[in-house]
Amino acid sequence: MKEVIKTNYYDEIKETLVKNEIYKKVKDYSKNKSDLKAYFEVGRLIVEAQGGEKRAKYGNKLIKEYSEKLTNELGKGYKVSNLKNMRQFYLIFKKCQALPGELTWSHYIELIRLNSMKEIDYYIYITRVQNLSYRELHERIKSKEYERIGFKEELEKPKINTLIKNPIMIKVKNKNERLSEYALHRSILENIDDFLVELGIGFTYVGSEVKIKIGDNYHYIDFLLFNYKFNCFVVVELKVTEFKAEYIGQITKYINYVDKNIKELFNDKTVGVVICKKENKYVLEYCTDDRIFTTTYKMK
Numbered sequence: 001m002k003e004v005i006k007t008n009y010y011d012e013i014k015e016t017l018v019k020n021e022i023y024k025k026v027k028d029y030s031k032n033k034s035d036l037k038a039y040f041e042v043g044r045l046i047v048e049a050q051g052g053e054k055r056a057k058y059g060n061k062l063i064k065e066y067s068e069k070l071t072n073e074l075g076k077g078y079k080v081s082n083l084k085n086m087r088q089f090y091l092i093f094k095k096c097q098a099l100p101g102e103l104t105w106s107h108y109i110e111l112i113r114l115n116s117m118k119e120i121d122y123y124i125y126i127t128r129v130q131n132l133s134y135r136e137l138h139e140r141i142k143s144k145e146y147e148r149i150g151f152k153e154e155l156e157k158p159k160i161n162t163l164i165k166n167p168i169m170i171k172v173k174n175k176n177e178r179l180s181e182y183a184l185h186r187s188i189l190e191n192i193d194d195f196l197v198e199l200g201i202g203f204t205y206v207g208s209e210v211k212i213k214i215g216d217n218y219h220y221i222d223f224l225l226f227n228y229k230f231n232c233f234v235v236v237e238l239k240v241t242e243f244k245a246e247y248i249g250q251i252t253k254y255i256n257y258v259d260k261n262i263k264e265l266f267n268d269k270t271v272g273v274v275i276c277k278k279e280n281k282y283v284l285e286y287c288t289d290d291r292i293f294t295t296t297y298k299m300k
Helices: 009-026 030-049 058-073 080-093 105-111 117-131 134-142 145-149 181-190 192-199 247-260
Strands: 168-170 203-214 217-227 232-238 271-276 290-298
Touching: 009 030, 009 058, 030 058, 030 080, 030 105, 058 080, 080 105, 105 117, 105 134, 117 145, 117 217, 134 145, 168 181, 181 192, 181 203, 181 232, 192 203, 203 247, 217 247, 232 247, 232 290, 247 271, 247 290
Parallel strands: 168 290, 232 271, 271 290
Antiparallel strands: 203 217, 217 232
């Protein structure tokens, strides 16, 4: 006798979704986990019903048929776009050992639109670390944060420079106006929380135009920050010009001063960030100090 081939995928999909709705009413505290499990299973069944992964993207007629039947029998929530999202959800995450439960279905809808797993991994990482809502995640993706950060390191062991975007976006009243260094500095102070988030993960504000004395001369650090993730002070210098060689010497002095006079023994070494209008790759080739990082800015 020939083996009976299971073909009634619709009934399995319907049963999975009905069970999920019942479970959510009884176990409200874990309904997100139930949603993810159910939608993943529905995505798998849709792919199988369409004849496998290679043919899945061409099977929209079947999805439309399923959508109409599910809507008639179960009500709203099973539009064609929703079922396509479930299919894509399965195709992207089928090889994952476990899906992060902190992320909701709304988070995953944002993620499945991305182009690569490295990009998805990055946004999962920052969502978990910073407890981002799906709307906040949407704004990060919209701003092309991953492309600006140029993330190359393993997510498990990031370094502070791998979390600094390039360029960073600085909020100003008129982005078409050419601002002086002072005016740009004031704009950052007026939107300091936005600046810290834009700069990267774990940055907190310590002070602005911090007065220090080196020898007989007084100097002013544009911004002194602390990064709680890496347990270090961060000296930030803001420049409205192209990166110049003298900036290396300037920020090196400030880093050494903070290390000697401000940081505690239990803090890691101080790092410096020079934010410039434009990079100069020829000068940067000679900056071998691993405590100094550079990035550029754009006004928004």
